[in-house]
Amino acid sequence: MPELPEVETVANGVHERTHGQTIRAVWTSNKPQTFKTPPDQIIETLTNSRIERVHRVGKTIVMDVIRNKKPAQFLIHLGMSGRLLVSDPKVPVPAHTHGILTLSGGREIRFVDPRRFGRLSIAESTYEGPGKEPLTISLKDFIALFRNRKTPIKAALLNQSLLHGVGNIYADESLFRAGIRPRRQAGRLTHADLGRLRTALIDVLKHAIKLGGSSVSDYVDAEGIAGFFQLHHNVYSRTGEPCRVCKTAIERIVVGGRSTHFCPHCQK
DNA sequence: CTGAATACCTGACGGC
DNA sequence: TGCCGTCAGGTATTCA
Numbered sequence: 001m002p003e004l005p006e007v008e009t010v011a012n013g014v015h016e017r018t019h020g021q022t023i024r025a026v027w028t029s030n031k032p033q034t035f036k037t038p039p040d041q042i043i044e045t046l047t048n049s050r051i052e053r054v055h056r057v058g059k060t061i062v063m064d065v066i067r068n069k070k071p072a073q074f075l076i077h078l079g080m081s082g083r084l085l086v087s088d089p090k091v092p093v094p095a096h097t098h099g100i101l102t103l104s105g106g107r108e109i110r111f112v113d114p115r116r117f118g119r120l121s122i123a124e125s126t127y128e129g130p131g132k133e134p135l136t137i138s139l140k141d142f143i144a145l146f147r148n149r150k151t152p153i154k155a156a157l158l159n160q161s162l163l164h165g166v167g168n169i170y171a172d173e174s175l176f177r178a179g180i181r182p183r184r185q186a187g188r189l190t191h192a193d194l195g196r197l198r199t200a201l202i203d204v205l206k207h208a209i210k211l212g213g214s215s216v217s218d219y220v221d222a223e224g225i226a227g228f229f230q231l232h233h234n235v236y237s238r239t240g241e242p243c244r245v246c247k248t249a250i251e252r253i254v255v256g257g258r259s260t261h262f263c264p265h266c267q268k
Numbered sequence: 269c270t271g272a273a274t275a276c277c278t279g280a281c282g283g284c
Numbered sequence: 285t286g287c288c289g290t291c292a293g294g295t296a297t298t299c300a
Contacts, residue, residue, distance in 0.1 A: 003293060033276075059294080080294055081278075096278080115277045117294055151271060159271095160295075167293055216293060236293095257273070259291080 002078045004134065004165030005208035006227065008056045010084050013222030014063075014109065015054035017086045022050050022104040023065070028120075029098040034113065036075075036121035045072050045122050046101065058129035058164030073127050079117025085110045086222045131164035134201055142198045146186040153189060153197075154182035155256030166201065169214055169236045172261045174201040176235045181267045182253070182260045207232065235261040 002010070026046045028039040035042065049067035056062065061084060063074040076084055087108050093100070099111035099120060111120065132141060145162045146153070156162060157171040166174075175182050177200035180193055189197070208214060213227030216237065221227070230237075234244055239252040239261060248265040 006293075077294085079277095080292065113277095114279070115292090115294095117277065119295090149270085155271080158294090169293060214293075256271090258294095 002082070002213070003059060003167035003170050004056070004205055005170070005229065006213035007059050007061060007078065007165070008209050009213045009221050009227060010078070011054050011056040011061045014061070014084055014086055017107070017222060018051050018103060018105070018109060019053055020051065023047060023101050024104055025102040027100040027102075031098060031116060033116055034098045034118065034120055036119045042074070042099075042120060042122055046074060051103075056165075057127055058131065058133075058160060059167070060127065060129060062123075062127055071125055073123040073125065075119075075121045075123055075127060076111060077119040079113060079115060079119065081115040082111065082113040082118030084222060085112060085224060129164045130161045131159075132162065134163045134165050134205060137163070137198070139195060139198060143191055143194050146189060146194065149186035151186055152183045152255050153180060153186045154258075154260055156186040157201075158256060158258065165205075168258050168260075169216070169233070170201065170204055170208070172236045173204045173234060176200075176263060176267060177204060179267050182255050182262050235263060237261065 023046050026043045028042060045067065046065060049065035052064040052066055054061065054063050059077060061076040065072050065074060078084065087110055089108050093110065094112045096114040097110055097112045101109040103109065132145065146156055149156050154171055154175060157166050158168065174197060178193065178196040180189065180197060208229040211227055211229040212221060212225070214229040214233070215226035216230055235250050238250045240249050242248065243250060243263040243266060246263065246265045248263055250261055251264055253260050
């Protein structure tokens with residue numbers, strides 16, 4: 001499901017509804033692929049801990065907890081289909097639920113993930129993610145990321161060890177706003193190109209966060225509410241539809257193994 | 269090291 | 285109705 005704006009929306013929603021509460025009990029499924037840290041250790045670390053803060057790093061939701069005065073972090077990566085929901089225990093537990101945290105306030109945090117591309121793990125203290133934050137990176141650092149890269153700019157934007165948090169929707173949308181073709185070699189973009197791309201990316205991410213993210217199939221926030229940024233997509237999933245700027249039909253190609261959408265007239 | 273291909277999962281949708 | 289192919293917001297691993 002989720003890229004930076006969706007993950008941020010979920011993290012903020014879970015934070016508002018749960019921070020300061022104590023985790024009374026933890027349940028997990030037994031699907032090994034879901035757990036980067038063994039379930040026993042997750043249960044041990046989280047049971048009787050207090051939730052200090054829930055926030056986002058890249059596409060990962062980070063829950064800061066304290067147990068016996070010792071800090072730890074619970075990391076939730078939603079993969080393609082993961083949801084993190086704050087629910088009343090009376091609401092039936094959805095299919096494909098892999099984790100439940102029972103809270104002192106009477107509600108539960110549920111991790112639901114049909115495709116099981118999501119991952120749960122424990123970190124010691126300061127998780128920093130694999131790359132740089134798109135919302136705060138300087139222009140100088142942004143330009144340096146792509147220097148000498150032969151891969152298409154679209155693929156470079158999706159590389160989480162460069163920038164973390166950008167996924168398929170916002171890669172396509174930011175390249176449209178910057179007027180750059182997805183297959184251009186990253187290392188051959190001019191400083192002007194990269195300046196426009198950084199601005200476009202930050203603008204599109206911030207706009208999407210304001211609208212609660214994009215709900216393409218079934219993404220919802222912590223309370224089960226859909227986002228609305230999909231109504232503002234210029235190219236993503238608009239194959240064959242007229243460009244909102246020039247009316248040329250939006251094209252779909254495959255770049256870096258991912259479906260890629262662009263306007264052949266507006267993007268050079 | 270970089271970059272490309274593949275594997276990992278379930279479910280929705282369209283065509284026949 | 286139902287069966288089959290295709291596609292989906294991601295990333296770890298493997299191979300050249």
